[in-house]
Every structure is written in structure tokens, then in C-alpha cells.
Amino acid sequence: MQFLQRLRFLTRRAEYERALDESIRFHLEMRTQENIGSGMTPEEARWAALRQFGNVTLLKEGMREMFQFLWLGTLLQDTRYAFRMLRRSPAFTIVAVLSLALGIGVNTAIFSIMDVLLLKLLPVKNPQELVGVRETLSFPAYKKLRDRNQVFSGVAAFSPIPISVTLTGSAEATHANGQMVTGNYYSVLGVDPIFGRLITSEDDKIPAVGGPQGPVAVISYAYWNRRFDLNPSVIGKSITVNDLSVTIVGVTPARFSGVLGGVQAPPDVSLPYMLQPQVAPNGYAALWLNGGRGSELEYDESDGYGFRPIVARLKPGVTTAQATAELNVLYQQILAERHGNSPNERERLENMQLRLELRPAGKGVRAWVDEKPSMLLLVAVMAAPGLVLLIACANVANLLLARATARQREVAVRLALGAGRYRLIRQFLTESTLLALLGGALGVALASWSRNLMLAIISYSSRRPVHVEAETDIRVLAFTAVVALTAGIIFGLAPAFRVTRTGFVTALRYDAGKQSGGHSFWEPGKILVVTQVALSLPLLIGAGLLTRSIRNVENFDPGFNREHLLLFSTQFLGVNLVRSGQLLKEIQERMSGLPGARSAGLSHVPPLIIPRSRVSVNGLSRQVNAQNFASRLLIGSGFFDTMGIPLLAGRDLGIHDDENAPKVCVVSKNFADHFFPNSNPIGQHFSFMRPGAVYPVEVVGVVKDVKGWWAQPGQAATFSQSAYCPLMQGLPYDEVTLTVRVAGNPALVAGEVRRRFQDIDKKPSFGGQNLGRPDRRLDVCADITL
Amino acid sequence: MLILRTLRRGPLHGYGIAQHIQQLSQDVLQVEEGSLYPALQRMELQGWITSEWRETARNRRARVYRLTPAGRKQLAREVSGFKRVLGAIARVMGSA
Numbered sequence: 001m002q003f004l005q006r007l008r009f010l011t012r013r014a015e016y017e018r019a020l021d022e023s024i025r026f027h028l029e030m031r032t033q034e035n036i037g038s039g040m041t042p043e044e045a046r047w048a049a050l051r052q053f054g055n056v057t058l059l060k061e062g063m064r065e066m067f068q069f070l071w072l073g074t075l076l077q078d079t080r081y082a083f084r085m086l087r088r089s090p091a092f093t094i095v096a097v098l099s100l101a102l103g104i105g106v107n108t109a110i111f112s113i114m115d116v117l118l119l120k121l122l123p124v125k126n127p128q129e130l131v132g133v134r135e136t137l138s139f140p141a142y143k144k145l146r147d148r149n150q151v152f153s154g155v156a157a158f159s160p161i162p163i164s165v166t167l168t169g170s171a172e173a174t175h176a177n178g179q180m181v182t183g184n185y186y187s188v189l190g191v192d193p194i195f196g197r198l199i200t201s202e203d204d205k206i207p208a209v210g211g212p213q214g215p216v217a218v219i220s221y222a223y224w225n226r227r228f229d230l231n232p233s234v235i236g237k238s239i240t241v242n243d244l245s246v247t248i249v250g251v252t253p254a255r256f257s258g259v260l261g262g263v264q265a266p267p268d269v270s271l272p273y274m275l276q277p278q279v280a281p282n283g284y285a286a287l288w289l290n291g292g293r294g295s296e297l298e299y300d301e302s303d304g305y306g307f308r309p310i311v312a313r314l315k316p317g318v319t320t321a322q323a324t325a326e327l328n329v330l331y332q333q334i335l336a337e338r339h340g341n342s343p344n345e346r347e348r349l350e351n352m353q354l355r356l357e358l359r360p361a362g363k364g365v366r367a368w369v370d371e372k373p374s375m376l377l378l379v380a381v382m383a384a385p386g387l388v389l390l391i392a393c394a395n396v397a398n399l400l401l402a403r404a405t406a407r408q409r410e411v412a413v414r415l416a417l418g419a420g421r422y423r424l425i426r427q428f429l430t431e432s433t434l435l436a437l438l439g440g441a442l443g444v445a446l447a448s449w450s451r452n453l454m455l456a457i458i459s460y461s462s463r464r465p466v467h468v469e470a471e472t473d474i475r476v477l478a479f480t481a482v483v484a485l486t487a488g489i490i491f492g493l494a495p496a497f498r499v500t501r502t503g504f505v506t507a508l509r510y511d512a513g514k515q516s517g518g519h520s521f522w523e524p525g526k527i528l529v530v531t532q533v534a535l536s537l538p539l540l541i542g543a544g545l546l547t548r549s550i551r552n553v554e555n556f557d558p559g560f561n562r563e564h565l566l567l568f569s570t571q572f573l574g575v576n577l578v579r580s581g582q583l584l585k586e587i588q589e590r591m592s593g594l595p596g597a598r599s600a601g602l603s604h605v606p607p608l609i610i611p612r613s614r615v616s617v618n619g620l621s622r623q624v625n626a627q628n629f630a631s632r633l634l635i636g637s638g639f640f641d642t643m644g645i646p647l648l649a650g651r652d653l654g655i656h657d658d659e660n661a662p663k664v665c666v667v668s669k670n671f672a673d674h675f676f677p678n679s680n681p682i683g684q685h686f687s688f689m690r691p692g693a694v695y696p697v698e699v700v701g702v703v704k705d706v707k708g709w710w711a712q713p714g715q716a717a718t719f720s721q722s723a724y725c726p727l728m729q730g731l732p733y734d735e736v737t738l739t740v741r742v743a744g745n746p747a748l749v750a751g752e753v754r755r756r757f758q759d760i761d762k763k764p765s766f767g768g769q770n771l772g773r774p775d776r777r778l779d780v781c782a783d784i785t786l
Numbered sequence: 787m788l789i790l791r792t793l794r795r796g797p798l799h800g801y802g803i804a805q806h807i808q809q810l811s812q813d814v815l816q817v818e819e820g821s822l823y824p825a826l827q828r829m830e831l832q833g834w835i836t837s838e839w840r841e842t843a844r845n846r847r848a849r850v851y852r853l854t855p856a857g858r859k860q861l862a863r864e865v866s867g868f869k870r871v872l873g874a875i876a877r878v879m880g881s882a
Contacts, residue, residue, distance in 0.1 A: 026848050
């Protein structure tokens with residue numbers, strides 16, 4: 001009550017004071033009137049009234065104090081005063097606020113991205129208990145691990161799959177991000193539905209059917225919002241996912257966007273694994289579920305490189321180290337069981353070297369960096385914008401200092417009139433903090449804009465669209481507020497101390513305004529300039545280096561002609577593996593003779609980033625090390641022509657190299673040098689050690705080396721040992737990339753390619769991030785998947 | 787207490803309160819009239835009285851104070867306390 005009254009007083013102070021004034025005036029007038037009535041002269045009457053009343057000013061002071069929390073009052077007063085000062089010099093204010101907004105905005109934007117990537121925990125129950133298995137385990141191995149371990153309270157698995165969704169009563173199918181999950185996925189994560197129910201183990205029992213309710217699906221809040229306008233009647237509705245009709249049973253919370261974290265697209269629709277045969281007849285999920293072509297684990301990244309489907313929750317009190325130890329004992333047992341009674345000595349030795357590694361997954365299964373490096377990364381990434389902010393602070397401090405010097409006389413007068421020094425410092429600090437907060441407010445607005453710009457640039461220059469669910473939430477705002485306030489204090493303190501330090505007698509002298517006693521080396525102005533230069537230097541150097549590396553990337557010679565290449569990647573959705581060969585033939589036919597294109601070639605994945613396979617020569621499996629791997633790219637006829645990769649010896653692959661012809665391949669020069677030193681590679685034989693199978697091939701040609709990345713990101717491009725096999729001899733698979741060498745207008749060619757793709761299949765069985773993006777030219781070699 | 791007692795008779799403005807106290811006490815209680823206003827404000831903060839603008843008989847605006855129920859209670863408390871003290875003093879004086 002009293003508190004509220006006081007607050008009211010603070011906000012309506014002028015009104016109160018006026019009321020008081022009026023009351024006093026009224027009182028005095030009445031008294032004067034009365035005195036006149038009792039025979040005094042008007043003059044006497046007035047004085048008598050005043051005498052009787054007492055000290056008016058003192059009275060007012062006293063009454064005011066009754067109301068105030070002093071600090072709040074002075075704070076408000078200071079703020080008002082600061083506002084006035086800032087308004088009086090708009091040029092200064094605009095410059096200061098803008099430079100601060102820039103500094104704070106960039107920091108906020110980058111922090112909000114880094115927060116999502118590195119700091120934020122998944123919105124699940126006790127996320128710090130979650131671990132991911134770094135290696136790819138097959139489905140049977142996963143089941144054994146899940147049922148026999150003593151260290152986890154639950155082990156779940158999931159696979160992202162691209163899907164097409166048709167709503168009931170609609171002919172139009174749209175692409176969506178799907179996810180296959182084990183029945184225990186949600187219970188292991190501890191996610192509750194916001195609506196309906198989530199997938200349970202009951203739903204994941206019978207292959208191709210699911211559970212008692214038949215095929216079910218759970219949709220994300222974002223998808224519910226996007227496709228169903230948050231309509232509650234969505235529960236029980238049927239949708240068609242890749243030709244399979246499923247019933248929606250529930251919606252996940254808005255905050256939950258899967259466990260991948262980082263830059264992956266959040267799943268829209270989740271389905272039980274048992275529906276895999278209909279929903280995901282091919283792809284990683286299929287390979288995984290069907291035992292990875294019969295293997296428990298192979299050091300082969302071609303089957304879903306970077307695909308780590310297993311997420312587990314540690315039992316309370318169990319450390320990651322303990323869990324890893326027990327897990328590996330169990331893993332060796334599983335590996336031993338696989339080979340049954342014929343433990344090949346070599347395989348046994350190789351198995352001994354295989355180990356599983358657990359990673360904390362509280363921030364997402366693909367938070368590809370460990371705890372410590374991630375903090376380092378954060379510091380490293382925040383360093384540059386931090387420097388920018390410091391420079392902005394120094395800038396503003398300099399401006400403030402210049403202004404403070406101009407205000408020296410004003411300050412001196414105020415000191416002379418008895419203002420306390422700390423009171424004045426506080427006043428100055430209020431001013432600079434106000435500046436910082438204004439800058440911060442503008443910075444937040446700037447942040448969301450610049451963050452979108454940054455993400456757009458990253459999406460553009462990397463292969464896939466980057467999904468960062470970054471938003472200006474309370475954490476980010478808190479970060480900005482702290483940054484702004486710290487900045488305000490940093491750049492406000494020095495000028496404040498400096499100005500109030502001057503003895504007022506000297507400052508009041510007539511010539512005081514002209515000089516500011518600038519003889520000392522430790523002049524704040526000088527220090528600031530030095531600091532600014534010092535801070536700018538590393539930034540300049542960094543920017544220079546960055547520009548150079550971008551130039552390097554642009555001038556990077558991948559070993560083929562990069563000019564006028566267009567790239568289209570697409571995925572076959574819901575297409576049965578059996579059909580993929582037929583589909584490929586159709587594509588190959590359709591895409592020949594494109595107007596405006598010099599040539600076109602197919603490959604199963606985009607060139608440059610090629611999965612590796614283990615290679616064995618003459619039946620000898622050499623040691624498992626990076627030396628004995630080769631990039632295995634499946635190509636159609638015309639690929640070398642299109643890419644501009646010259647043939648050095650032997651012959652090119654052609655249409656006749658189909659599934660019925662002898663298995664052949666063309667290798668790169670360095671492949672030949674490594675595996676067949678001192679001999680003619682043409683006619684030699686070697687085998688790809690695919691998981692659980694061996695694919696022998698004969699070398700028919702040698703081409704020039706091409707640079708590429710191993711499947712692992714972050715590694716420098718090197719000339720990779722490559723083997724090119726005919727598309728038709730590597731079936732089945734579910735994606736294809738079309739590379740086109742353009743002669744005419746790229747946009748026209750791209751349009752034509754898209755039309756022809758649609759002609760092949762009216763249904764969107766083609767999905768793919770790059771399809772229809774003619775701006776994706778191969779010559780942007782920063783195309784590294786994140 | 788005096789102010790509260792005065793206001794019990796009805797709403798009154800500051801000058802009126804000063805007049806009233808002065809007259810009733812037959813000029814014995816000559817307070818500095820200015821101190822009336824802080825006292826009024828304090829009481830308003832305590833919630834014992836409320837105030838509003840009113841037109842006076844001579845067509846002038848004046849701030850008029852009015853006793854609240856809380857003010858009445860407070861007055862009762864103060865009066866009883868005062869009576870106790872007064873009674874005690876009277877007894878002491880009487881016995882002397």
C-alpha cells in the first residue's frame with residue numbers, strides 16, 4: 001500500500017507538488033484575508049500569515065523526502081537528465097548508439113547461434129545423462145546391447161529419413177523431414193506429448209504393421225502448426241507417408257525438435273521403425289534395420305557416414321567411463337557371436353581393435369564436438385565479435401571523453417556548488433549506461449536481422465540448408481543485457497573519473513576549456529587510441545587471412561574444370577529398391593540432349609564429397625588404416641566428359657557396363673600408384689570390402705586425380721584415391737546427382753532439368769535439397785557438409 | 787489525534803483544520819501552521835485519511851481531507867491511549 005503510494009508519487013511527482021503548492025497558497029490567502037478582517041494592512045496580514053505558517057521551502061523538502069526511496073528518485077532524475085543531455089547532442093548520440101548497436105548486435109547474433117550449437121541442452125528430462133554411441137552399430141547389435149547392458153536405463157535409436165506426405169482428401173504430396181524411431185525413443189528421452197500420445201514400444205512390435213493400432217505417427221508442434229493450423233482434430237487423422245497410410249496419435253512439444261541438435265533439420269513426422277519396409281525401403285534406415293548387409297560393424301563410412309542413430313540414458317550414478325568400459329566388454333561378446341564357430345584369426349584380431357566410444361549427447365547426438373573443445377570453439381568464435389564490441393566501446397569512450405572535456409566547466413561549477421564527486425560520477429555512468437542500453441535495444445533488433453543473413457550465407461555456401469532454431473530468447477536477451485551494461489560501465493567509467501578529478505579552481509579559470517592537462521603519457525585519450533589500434537590490428541589480420549582463404553578456395557584446383565557446372569541432387573522417396581535401376585535408366589535417357597547443355601553425367605552422390613570404401617587387392621585385406629581406403633563413386637556414362645576429368649589410360653565407362661556385364665571400374669592415377677605400384681593397372685583386380693560382402697572388380701581405365709574430401713568434415717581437401725564404378729553395377733541406392741556442363745543460360749537449363757524430373761514421376765518421389773536450385777554451382781568449393 | 791478528531795466532524799480543507807484546532811483550543815495550542823501539511827500527508831500515506839479537490843463556498847479549489855474507516859480506528863486507539871495517560875496524570879495530580 002505505502003509502496004504503491006510512493007511509486008505513484010514518483011511517477012506523478014509534478015502533480016503532487018502542484019497540489020501542495022496550491023494548498024499552501026490557499027492556506028496563506030485565507031489566513032491573510034482573515035488577518036485583514038481583524039484590522040491589519042494587506043502587507044502586514046501577509047507577513048503575519050507567512051510567519052504563522054513557517055518555512056515553506058523546508059516544509060516542501062521534508063514532504064518530498066517522505067515519499068522517496070532516495071536512490072530510485074535520483075536514478076530517475078539522472079536518467080531524465082541523461083536523456084536531456086543525449087537529446088541536446090543528437091549527432092553524438094546517433095554515432096555512439098549506432099556503433100554500440102553494431103557491436104552488441106553482432107555479438108548477440110553470434111551468441112544466439114553458438115548458444116544453440118554448443119551450449120543449449122536438449123529440452124528433455126536430465127539431458128546430461130544422455131550419451132550417443134559414436135560408431136554405427138547394426139540393428140541386431142543394437143538390440144543385444146539394449147537388452148544386455150547394465151549401465152543404461154534405456155537405449156533408443158532413430159534415423160532421419162526424407163518423406164513425402166499426402167494429407168487425406170488432398171492429392172498434393174509435400175516433402176517433409178521424417179524420422180524412424182524405436183518404440184522406447186520418447187520414454188528414454190523423457191519427452192511428454194502436448195497433445196495425444198507418443199509412440200510406445202507397443203507401436204513398434206510387428207514388422208510392416210507396427211502395433212495394435214496399426215501404423216501410427218507422431219508429428220512435431222511446428223508441423224502441426226504448419227500443415228494443420230494447430231487443429232486439435234488432427235489426432236486420429238490419417239496421412240499418407242510414402243504410400244503408407246498412418247494414423248496421427250500425438251504431437252510433441254514445441255521446444256522439442258529431435259535429438260540431433262545443431263544444424264540438422266528437425267523431424268516433422270516420427271514413425272516406428274517397424275514401418276521401415278513401406279516407409280523407407282532404402283536409405284540408411286533400411287540398411288541399418290536389415291543388419292547393415294549382415295555386418296555388426298564395419299569400418300566403412302559408405303553406409304551412412306556420420307550416421308549415428310543410437311542414444312542412451314545412463315543410469316543415475318554411472319559415469320561415461322564406466323559405461324564405456326562395460327559396453328566394450330559386451331561389444332566384444334557380440335562381435336564374437338557374429339562369427340559363430342568359425343572365428344577367422346585375422347578377423348578376430350581386427351575385432352580386438354574395434355571399440356565403441358560414448359559421447360555426451362545432452363546437447364544433441366550430433367554435437368560433434370566434445371565438452372572442452374566446444375568451450376574453446378565458443379571462445380574462438382566469440383573472440384572476433386568481442387573485439388568488434390571492444391573497439392566500439394573504445395570509440396564511444398573516446399567520444400564521451402571529448403564531450404566530457406567540453407563539459408569540464410559545467411562539472412567544475414557543479415562541484416563548486418557542492419555536488420558530491422561520486423554523485424557526479426554516478427550521473428555520468430547513468431548517461432553512458434543509457435547509451436549502452438539504447439545501443440543494446442537497437443542491437444537486439446539488428447541481431448535477428450544479421451543472424452538470418454549469416455544463416456542464409458552459410459546455407460548458400462554449404463551444401464544443405466542450415467537449420468538453426470536460434471531465436472532471441474531470454475538467455476540471449478540476458479546475454480545482451482550483461483554485455484550492454486558491462487560495455488556501458490567500461491566506456492563510461494574512465495571519462496567520469498577523469499572529468500570529476502580536476503580541481504574546480506583550475507577548471508574554472510578562464511582558459512580552462514582550452515587545455516585538459518594533456519602532458520601525461522597515461523592520458524585516457526591516448527590509451528584509448530592505442531587500445532583501439534591494438535584491437536583493430538588482429539581483426540584486420542584475421543579479415544585479411546579470411547579473404548585470402550576465400551580466394552584460395554576460389555582458386556582451388558580440384559583437378560577438373562569447374563566452369564559452368566550445375567549440380568542437381570535428388571533422393572528417391574518411397575521408391576522400392578527394386579525400382580531404382582529402372583528409374584536411373586529413365587533419368588539417364590531423359591537427361592540426354594538437354595538444350596543449352598554441352599553434356600550431362602550422373603553420379604550416385606555429389607562429386608567431391610565421396611564416401612570411402614575399404615579396398616582389398618588380390619584377396620589380401622590389408623591393415624585397417626586410411627591408406628587402404630578409396631573413394632567409391634558410382635557414375636553414369638558421360639560423367640568424365642562432363643566433369644572434365646581426362647582419361648589417362650584404358651577406356652571410359654559406357655552404357656554397356658550394366659548390371660549384366662562384368663564388374664569393372666576406372667581408378668585414379670594415385671589409386672593405381674598406391675595399389676599397383678610398378679605394374680600396369682589395366683586388367684588388374686581388386687575388391688571393395690563392403691559390409692558383409694566383397695565386390696570384386698576389374699580395372700579398365702585410369703583417370704587424372706581429383707581432389708575431394710573424405711567423409712569426415714573439417715579435413716583439408718586432398719587428392720583422394722578414387723575408384724569410379726558404373727551406376728548400374730552398384731545398385732541399389734536411393735539418391736542421384738546430375739552434373740550438367742552448361743553452354744547457355746544456366747537458369748534455363750535448370751528449369752528444363754526440373755521439368756524433366758517432374759515428367760519422370762508426377763509424385764514427388766524426388767526430393768532433395770538441391771533440386772531446382774540452379775544457383776548451386778560446383779565452383780563454390782566451400783561445399784563442405786557441416 | 788487532533789486532526790483526526792477534527793475530521794471526524796466531516797471533510798475539511800487544511801486551512802479549516804488549522805482554524806478549527808485553533809478556535810477549539812482557544813488559541814492555547816499555537817502550532818506552526820505549516821507543520822499541518824506534512825502531518826496530513828503522512829496520515830494519507832498511512833491510509834487514515836483520503837483527499838480530493840473540492841470547490842469551496844467562494845468558488846475556489848481546495849484540497850479536502852476525509853477520515854477513512856482506518857482513520858476512525860486509529861483515532862479510537864489514540865483517544866483511549868490518551869485517556870489512559872490523562873487519567874493517570876489526573877490521579878497523580880489529585881493525590882498530591
